[in-house]
Amino acid sequence: MRDADREDLDFHRRLSSGDRGAFDELYRRYAGAAYGLAYRITGQQILAQDVVHDAFMALWRAPEAYDPARGPFRTFFLALVHHRAVDLVRRESRLRARSERAANLEPLVGEDHAEAIAEESYLGVRRKEVHEALAGLPPEQRQVLEMAYFGGKTQVEIAEELAIPLGTVKTRTFAAMRKLRAALEETG
Amino acid sequence: MIDGHGETQELLAGYVLESLSGEDAAEADRLLTEHVPGCSECRLMLDAFQAVAGELALDAEPVTPPDPLLPRIHREMDPRGRSGMRWTPGRLVAAAASVVLVIGVGGMALTQLEDRKTAQVPAADVQNALELAMKPGAVQQPLGGNASEISAPGVQELYVYGRAVPFPAPGLVYRLWAVSAKDAKHLGDFLPYPDGTVLVRLAIDPSTFDHLLVTVEPASSEPLEPGEPAWPEAG
Numbered sequence: 001m002r003d004a005d006r007e008d009l010d011f012h013r014r015l016s017s018g019d020r021g022a023f024d025e026l027y028r029r030y031a032g033a034a035y036g037l038a039y040r041i042t043g044q045q046i047l048a049q050d051v052v053h054d055a056f057m058a059l060w061r062a063p064e065a066y067d068p069a070r071g072p073f074r075t076f077f078l079a080l081v082h083h084r085a086v087d088l089v090r091r092e093s094r095l096r097a098r099s100e101r102a103a104n105l106e107p108l109v110g111e112d113h114a115e116a117i118a119e120e121s122y123l124g125v126r127r128k129e130v131h132e133a134l135a136g137l138p139p140e141q142r143q144v145l146e147m148a149y150f151g152g153k154t155q156v157e158i159a160e161e162l163a164i165p166l167g168t169v170k171t172r173t174f175a176a177m178r179k180l181r182a183a184l185e186e187t188g
Numbered sequence: 189m190i191d192g193h194g195e196t197q198e199l200l201a202g203y204v205l206e207s208l209s210g211e212d213a214a215e216a217d218r219l220l221t222e223h224v225p226g227c228s229e230c231r232l233m234l235d236a237f238q239a240v241a242g243e244l245a246l247d248a249e250p251v252t253p254p255d256p257l258l259p260r261i262h263r264e265m266d267p268r269g270r271s272g273m274r275w276t277p278g279r280l281v282a283a284a285a286s287v288v289l290v291i292g293v294g295g296m297a298l299t300q301l302e303d304r305k306t307a308q309v310p311a312a313d314v315q316n317a318l319e320l321a322m323k324p325g326a327v328q329q330p331l332g333g334n335a336s337e338i339s340a341p342g343v344q345e346l347y348v349y350g351r352a353v354p355f356p357a358p359g360l361v362y363r364l365w366a367v368s369a370k371d372a373k374h375l376g377d378f379l380p381y382p383d384g385t386v387l388v389r390l391a392i393d394p395s396t397f398d399h400l401l402v403t404v405e406p407a408s409s410e411p412l413e414p415g416e417p418a419w420p421e422a423g
Contacts, residue, residue: 020265027258032250035257040248049257056261058357058404061416065360065406070235075242080357082245086206087355091384127246134247148207149244155207170198177201180240 004029004123008073016063023060030074031056033123034081040150041085051088055081074123086152133183141176144169196223197233204237213382317347317387331402332419335386339394346394348378348402350386355379356418361407364388365414366397373397374411 008029014022031052038051058065058080066076134142147158155173159166196219202208203216224230317338320326326340335350348364356362356379364375380386404418405411 020262023265024258027261031253031258033245033248035253036251037245037248039251045254049254052253053257053261054354057264060261060265062360062404062406064409065357071239071242075239075245078245079238079242082241083206083357084354091352091354123246123250126243127250130243130246134244145205145244148202148205149241150248153207154209155202155212156209158207170202173205173207174198174201177204177237177240180244181236184240184243185236 002072005072005074009068012063012066012068012073015059023056026059026073026077027056029123030077033078037078037081038085041082041152042089047088048085051081051085054084058084082149089152129184129187133180133187136183137176137179141172141179144172145176145180148173193227193229196227196230197237200224200230200234201237204234204241209382316389317349320345320347329399331400332417333402334384335402335419337400344393345389345391348386348388348390348400350380350384352384353380353386354384356404359406359408360404362386362418363403363405363411363415364390365401365403366392367399367401367414368397372401372414375400377407377411 008026011022011026011029015026034052034055035048038048038055039045042048042051055077059077065080066073070076134145137145143162144155144158147153147161148155151158153161155166155169159169162169199208199212199216199219202212203220208216219230220234224234320340320343321328321338323340323343326338329337329339331337331348331350333350333354334352335348337346337348339346361377361379363377366373366375375390375392376388378386378388401414402418403415405415409415
């Protein structure tokens with residue numbers, strides 16, 4: 001377990017006892033990653049804000065939802081953000097316009113990217129490993145993975161969009177996940 | 189029906205990416221209930237895939253959220269949400285000892301919750317809820333989360349109805365409680381239908397409690413006392 005993961009566990013334990021300082025520390029650590037993820041999925045700042053807000057409030061209200069035995073806090077929390085972002089995108093009536101947004105993301109206003117990256121320096125190593133693991137996938141596998149994870153699309157939708165059999169989408173997804181697992185376990 | 193580990197794990201890969209729908213989603217739910225818990229190989233693969241899915245988030249570049257976001261969250265971190273809703277021991281005893289018949293449209297039992305991912309809201313049940321809402325003196329009380337309680341004078345049942353109700357995070361369920369001055373009775377657990385619709389019929393006399401409370405709690409937890417409110421905006 002990395003030092004940062006151990007620290008997260010301690011912050012989570014304190015948060016579970018109502019320690020707002022621990023909550024703020026987890027916010028400082030993960031708000032940037034969460035907002036970046038939510039923004040990439042939703043394509044809109046206002047929606048991304050709602051996702052991050054809801055995820056942190058859920059953490060505050062039900063910290064017991066995280067089971068340390070299941071893995072690092074980081075993966076739990078970002079999975080929670082992902083779930084909420086995908087759920088929101090699927091429900092949002094503005095989904096219809098989303099294909100346009102994806103091609104031309106709303107320009108970010110007021111963010112300091114350099115500051116965000118500096119705040120998350122300890123995550124930088126892992127982020128680089130994830131980038132490299134994804135880059136190592138065959139393009140057709142990476143495509144279906146990104147359409148599902150960041151595009152919030154179902155496998156049926158992906159098959160229709162790419163005009164390939166559903167079985168092919170499943171096979172590519174499975175292969176991609178296995179390769180990522182191997183690559184990330186090797187580096188993690 | 190799938191019976192091989194390979195096909196099961198192929199579905200699990202789609203499951204952790206939240207990209208399954210229709211029959212695949214139903215089959216994954218069945219496997220997660222009936223096969224995975226007893227299969228160490230598939231359980232390990234599920235955990236590994238979930239870890240990968242969590243790490244994938246880091247592929248998105250970090251962006252500093254707008255400054256007002258944290259103060260907004262702080263404002264909503266009302267102490268009542270963490271501790272004010274705790275029930276006294278006396279109330280706990282009453283809640284644990286109470287038995288309330290709950291008849292859920294589409295099923296309220298935890299073991300049936302997964303069916304919600306594939307089930308459709310029966311038209312007849314929607315009709316019944318509408319008829320109740322149209323009775324003289326019927327009231328529709330917002331519960332938050334786009335859900336409302338529908339009840340009518342003299343009718344010993346009520347409905348919880350909602351549209352575009354957000355899904356709780358994986359592993360969590362919505363939990364319904366009938367709250368009165370002396371106790372809080374657990375009525376049952378529910379999840380929205382795939383399109384976000386919630387329609388639950390409660391066979392309980394509305395005059396026997398003060399208000400309904402919806403909490404969001406781990407599916408595996410014992411419903412001894414209400415946890416955190418799911419939708420605090422209901423007040």
